[in-house]
Structures are given as structure tokens and as C-alpha cells.
Amino acid sequence: QRQMCIRDRGYVRVRLVFDCGASLGDISISINSFFNVASSHVHYANMSLNGEPSYQYLFTNKQRQHEITNQLATSSHWFDSITQFVLIGIEHIFGGIDHIAFLLALLLLLRSLKVLVWMVTGFTLGHSITLALAALGWVIPDLDIVEAAIGFTIALVAVQNIAVLTGNHRQITYFSVAGLLLIVLINLIWNIGLSALSGLGLALFTLAYLWNSADEHLSANLRLVTSVIFGLIHGFGFASALTETGLASTQLLPALLGFNLGIELGQIVIIAVVWALLQQIRQSRFLTDTRLVIDLVSAALCGLGLYWFIGRSYGII
DSSP states (O other), rough: OOEEEEETTTTTEEEEEOOOOOOOSEEEEETTTTTOOTTTOOOEHHHHTTTTTEEEEEEESSOEEEEEEOOHHHHHHHHHHHHHHHHHHHHHHHHHHHHHHHHHHHHHHHHHHHHHHHHHHHHHHHHHHHHHHHHSSSSSOOOOHHHHHHHHHHHHHHHHHHHHHOOOOHHHHHHHHHHHHHHHHHHHOOOSSSSSHHHHHHHHHHHHHHTTOSSSSHHHHHHHHHOOOOOOOOHHHHHHHHHHHHOOOOGGHHHHHHHHHHHHHHHHHHHHHHHHHHHHHHOOOOOHHHHHHHHHHHHHHHHHHHHHHHHHHTTTT
């Protein structure tokens, strides 16, 4: 038995290597560590029996035990690996409140099913690209900035909803940009929080994004483009959950395919439910002012996004 401890980015990764000697036939392995304190924790195990090609198992809160055999076909290995990561992807998207909040904010003003399809396609394209780039190690993002930026996307889309409905998009733009410039100033003076360059970039993006949010039609068309940009940011967030399992290089492709597929399946379910709920709200006879509902939900999402953005920028949460 050997062990190695790796400290990086605020967490500890422990790798244990066991040499069990001669095969004793089929065996069962159970792992219960850490699940009581972190239900989202994932154990990654790379098994090799009798010199056969290695096979990977994921131990999660719901799957704490695996039966290990030495007579599994390679095709079965591949399929089972993808299936494991599909489940991890589904659990991740349903457990990611910030990603769900972003999708909700993005859907609030959409009325056309065609625009919805294009928006989902753009978001999928964006996060698939960065998920692959980060998981393959071709791009190494700053996770602190990524997590803060995810909160920023929620707040920005929610505040645009309010700007479109109230018609005060210019005033809201000035206020939003001023807040971001204040963050830049704080970093320049005290060297804390989000970097000045990142804050300035977000300020410029906010100015371009909100300035022409004059009506719902223009806002919806703008989101077709920005959904790709926002998808790029969220893809880095998805990738962090995948790469922290400590995957072997031979397992990256099925893990990437399965995890991304799981994300998509979970995302489709969330979008379908939210879209159906919004349609019911708009057609409801009991709600005479659906705009009030959208305003209140947008305001709540804006506050939640700002909480994540500020808290993650300054390391508070």
C-alpha cells in the first residue's frame, strides 16, 4: 500500500494504491469515507486484475459499493464508464443551484419555442467547448474567477429582465457599471477581491450587454449570442467537478462524453419544467399581472447572483 497527498486550490486529494496480490475471484469493494460530511464527494478507483486492462469505478453517495470482476468485455467497460459519468453529470446539474438559477433567469422573458431551442443550443455549444478544453488539460482556468463569473452571469441576465420590463435600461446600465468599477477601484487600492483587469472586462461587457436592452424582441435576439458566451463560462464550472475526480488519461474520453451527456439530459429536464411552468403562469386566470411575477423572480435571482458574485470574488463563500 502506498499513499500520496496532494494539496492544491484549497482542497486535499489523497491517492491510495493497493496491491492485493493473486486474484481471489470476484470481490466486493465498499467505500463510505467523507459522504456524511460531503454528499457530493466522489471516489475514483482504477482497478486492474491479473494483468488485464484497467477498469474504473466511481463511488458516490448513492453508489458506495461495487462488485469487481475480471471477466468484463472491453465494450462493456466503455459503456459502463459512460453510464457512470452520465449519472454524475445528472446529479451535478440538479445539485448545482447556481446553474439552475441561471437557466431560470435566461428563460423568464422568452416566449417563442424557436428562440428557446436556439438559446439552449448556444448554451450547450458554449459549455461543451470549455468542458472539453478544461477536462483535457488544454486550458487551465482560474476557478475562483470562474465561480465568481457564474454568479455574475445570473445577476446580469436577471437585471436585464428588469431593465427590459421597466424600460430603465440606461439607468440600470450606469448603476451596474459603476458597481463593477468600484470593485476595480477596491482591488487597485487594497489588492483584494476580483482582479482589476477582470473587473474592467466585466464592466465593459455589462455596458455592451445592457445598453441596447430596450425591448423584449431585441433582448431575446441578443441572448442567442450571449448564451454561447455564458455557456463558455459555465463549462469551466462543469469541468472542475469532472477533473477533481482524478481521472486517468485513458478514462478521459468516456468520462467527458458521459458527463456532458448527463449535463444535457438534466438541463433538458430543468428547461422543460421551467418552460411549462412559465406558460402556465402566463395563461393563468388567477394571475392578472404576470409581469409582477417575472419582476419578483428576476429581483430574487439578481440578489442571489450578486451574493455569489461578491462572496466568491472576496473569498467569503
